[in-house]
Each structure stands twice: as structure tokens, then as C-alpha cells.
Amino acid sequence: MDRVNEPPRLPEGSFAAWSHDRLALARRGTDECGDVWQLEPGVYVAATAGPCEAVLRRAQDFPMAPSPLFPPLKRATGAPTPAERAHAHAARMRGLRPQAVAARISEIAPGAAQFADQWPTGQDVEILPLVRHALAEIGVRYLFSEDAPTLLPFAARLFLAREALVRPSRWVWPRWVPTPARRFRTRQQVAFTDALRPVVRRRRTSGRPGDDVLGQMLRPSSRYGLLPEEAILDTLPGITVATFETPSRAAGWILLHLARHPQAADRVAAEAALLPADPAATTSTHLDSLRYTQALVREVLRLYPPSWLLTRRVTRQTQLADYTIRAGSTVLVCPYTAHRDAREHSEPDRFQPERWLDDSGSPANPGAFLSFGTGPHGCEGAALAMAMLTLLTAQTARCHHLSEPPGPEPSYQVTTLEGLATTGLRLRATLRSY
Numbered sequence: 001m002d003r004v005n006e007p008p009r010l011p012e013g014s015f016a017a018w019s020h021d022r023l024a025l026a027r028r029g030t031d032e033c034g035d036v037w038q039l040e041p042g043v044y045v046a047a048t049a050g051p052c053e054a055v056l057r058r059a060q061d062f063p064m065a066p067s068p069l070f071p072p073l074k075r076a077t078g079a080p081t082p083a084e085r086a087h088a089h090a091a092r093m094r095g096l097r098p099q100a101v102a103a104r105i106s107e108i109a110p111g112a113a114q115f116a117d118q119w120p121t122g123q124d125v126e127i128l129p130l131v132r133h134a135l136a137e138i139g140v141r142y143l144f145s146e147d148a149p150t151l152l153p154f155a156a157r158l159f160l161a162r163e164a165l166v167r168p169s170r171w172v173w174p175r176w177v178p179t180p181a182r183r184f185r186t187r188q189q190v191a192f193t194d195a196l197r198p199v200v201r202r203r204r205t206s207g208r209p210g211d212d213v214l215g216q217m218l219r220p221s222s223r224y225g226l227l228p229e230e231a232i233l234d235t236l237p238g239i240t241v242a243t244f245e246t247p248s249r250a251a252g253w254i255l256l257h258l259a260r261h262p263q264a265a266d267r268v269a270a271e272a273a274l275l276p277a278d279p280a281a282t283t284s285t286h287l288d289s290l291r292y293t294q295a296l297v298r299e300v301l302r303l304y305p306p307s308w309l310l311t312r313r314v315t316r317q318t319q320l321a322d323y324t325i326r327a328g329s330t331v332l333v334c335p336y337t338a339h340r341d342a343r344e345h346s347e348p349d350r351f352q353p354e355r356w357l358d359d360s361g362s363p364a365n366p367g368a369f370l371s372f373g374t375g376p377h378g379c380e381g382a383a384l385a386m387a388m389l390t391l392l393t394a395q396t397a398r399c400h401h402l403s404e405p406p407g408p409e410p411s412y413q414v415t416t417l418e419g420l421a422t423t424g425l426r427l428r429a430t431l432r433s434y
Helices: 015-033 049-057 082-096 098-103 106-118 127-166 180-206 213-218 229-242 247-259 262-272 282-290 291-301 335-339 384-397
Strands: 035-038 043-046 125-126 311-312 318-319 321-324 332-335 400-403 426-431
Touching: 035 332, 043 049, 049 127, 049 311, 049 318, 049 332, 049 335, 082 098, 082 229, 098 106, 098 282, 098 384, 106 282, 106 384, 127 180, 127 213, 127 229, 127 247, 127 384, 180 213, 180 229, 180 426, 213 229, 229 247, 247 262, 247 291, 247 384, 247 400, 247 426, 262 291, 262 384, 262 400, 282 318, 291 384, 321 384, 384 400
Parallel strands: 043 332
Antiparallel strands: 035 043, 125 426, 311 332, 318 321, 400 426
């Protein structure tokens, strides 16, 4: 029988336990308080699909705060203007929209196959570092093509800077205070920018911007013209880390479910057996044929959305469900509870990839799915993330049976404030025989 996917039990007195308590509180609030409830004065929780989608779509009332992780570097020319930021976003999206990703599947697939081929067999392995390295290589290559090997070490250090910034602390410092984590972030951001600048200038000087995401940003648009160099440099650190940081968290949960649900893993392996022997020959048609694999990925993302809690600050007094919410209040959007609402998904706590397929095995849409957000601030890289995760899942199941090492449950922890990660999870791979 499939196990019920409850929040993992975590050590008492730890930040992980705080995260678990917040998850449990969100579930209890949904059951006891309804679709929206007040956590404390000025703080509200949107816990079911309707209010969650309303908040995410009403970006004027509930805007997403600018990310403090990689703010523009201080320069004499100042930060990018709103028009330049809009141009940068539009340029990135030219390289990240589903059609663009579909056209480059042959560049994504080899990295997924290499991850599976290089997994050490017959030993218990902590999986997140392996997954993160593999997805970083795929993601950075998708952004920068042949320049990826030069930039990958700097991207890895950007990730370390991000981890230092989000590490829990008993103190909340104003943004202008130069804490050690912020100074480390700035050093790594400068190093990444210094490595990227000659790449940008070489491509512009040669007149060959490239077909990758950076190349799209180097092309002029009919509306904005040519994007300034500094705007390109300032907007790329965040998206570079995002291409592999969040998908890595998701991949941890996916691989755990392959280990815990061997029959589902067998179905994925059967689909993957039909992929080309040469991963570089993989096309979007092959990706589309992995219907059950995509359903499994979506089901894991439903149960454990990589970002389980999203924060929005209210800009003006507005109405949400039965509450009048004042400007300056905070609304916490909880995809975790929205996905586990029985009105949206039958047996919502149970792992059932089939819910994403109709009777013929074609893709279906059974209910709310907010793992990539929605509305104006939905995840830019959703199509890329789904392609990466689907191919990684397929290639891993094609090569290996996965299992958890013996010992008390759980063998993993949730350690991030707004993300669910299988930190510390160890799995064992044995070669699959046919």
C-alpha cells in the first residue's frame, strides 16, 4: 500500500522543528479556520487554492518583494531602471519559455544521463550534493552554452553565498548592515560579474550573441533597444542560482519517492527504456512521451512544493475572503496546504501519480498546482525545471533501483524557512537489470 505523505517528523528544538511546526500549524489552520486565517495581527495565511491563486494573480495588491539575495551592485551609474528590469525579464523569457526549452532538449538530456551513469552503486550516498552539482551543470550550460565551464565555479560559490544568507539567525538585521553573510554574498557576486563581463563583451564585439539565454539578453528588442551591459550583469546572478537551487530540492523528494514506491519507479523505467541510446538525440517528442514520469514529478511537487510558503506584502487596503486586510500587512501563501485540500484532490495526502493522467494515459489537470506559482510572478524557469526533473527522473529509474538505508525514519530533515529540502537524505542505488 502507498504510504501517506505526512510532513516529516523532525528533531525538537531545531530550526527544522520550527519549520515542521509551521507546516502543522498551516494544516491545522486550514482544517479549523477555513480558506484564509489570521496568524497574528497583520499576518494572514492564504491556505487553500482559491485565496492562494487570488493573491498570486493580484500582483498590484499583493506584489512580490524584490529579492534581497542578489541586489544590483553599487555603481556610479546606479541600479537598473524599471524599464531596464522589464527589458531584462522579457529577454530572459525569450530563452526560458516552453518553446525555447523544447528546442534545446538535446542539450539538457546528456547531463541527466550523466548523473545517472555516475551515481556510485552499492553504497549509501547523500544525494543532494550530487543532484545539485548535476543540475548546476545543466542549468548553467542552458544559460551560457560554451561559456558554462568558465562560469560554473562562480555559480557554485553564488549558491554558497545564498545558503549563508538564508541560514536562520536569532537576529534580523536591517538590509544596510554589512553582516558577514552579506559581505560574502557581495564578494561572490562581484567575482561572478567579473567573470561574466568579458563573455558579454566578447559576444557583443564578435556579433555572435549566441542562442542561449545570455544570447537572448544581448539581442536588441523593438521596444527597448539594446540592454545595457550593467543591467545584464546585475540580473543574471539570481537566475543562475535559481536554475539549479530549487530544482535540486525538488529532485531530492522525487528520488526519495522512487525509492519508496518501486512499482512507480518500474513504470518510469519502462518509459525511459524507449529514450534514445544517445542522450544528445533526445527531442521534445521523447520528453512528451514520458507521460507517467511527468505525472510522477508533478505529484511529488504537489505533495512537497519546493517553495511551500510564499510571502507577499499588501500595498493597499483590500479584501481577501472574509478579511479586510490593511496596507502593510503580510500574507503568507501556502501551496503546501492548497495542494492537500480534499476539495482539489481526492485523498490529498496519498502519493498517486495517476491523478495527473486521464483514462487514456494522457495528461490531465485534476486540481490546484502552485509549485511554480502563478500569475505575473510565476516561476520564469518552470518549463526548464520540469524538463530537467523529468529527464533526471527517467534516466535514474532507467539505470537504478533506489532504496533507503536501514535505520529509524526519517533519514532526512526539512531545514529551510520557505522551502522543503531532503537535507541529509541518503539513498543506495543498485543497477537495474532487464
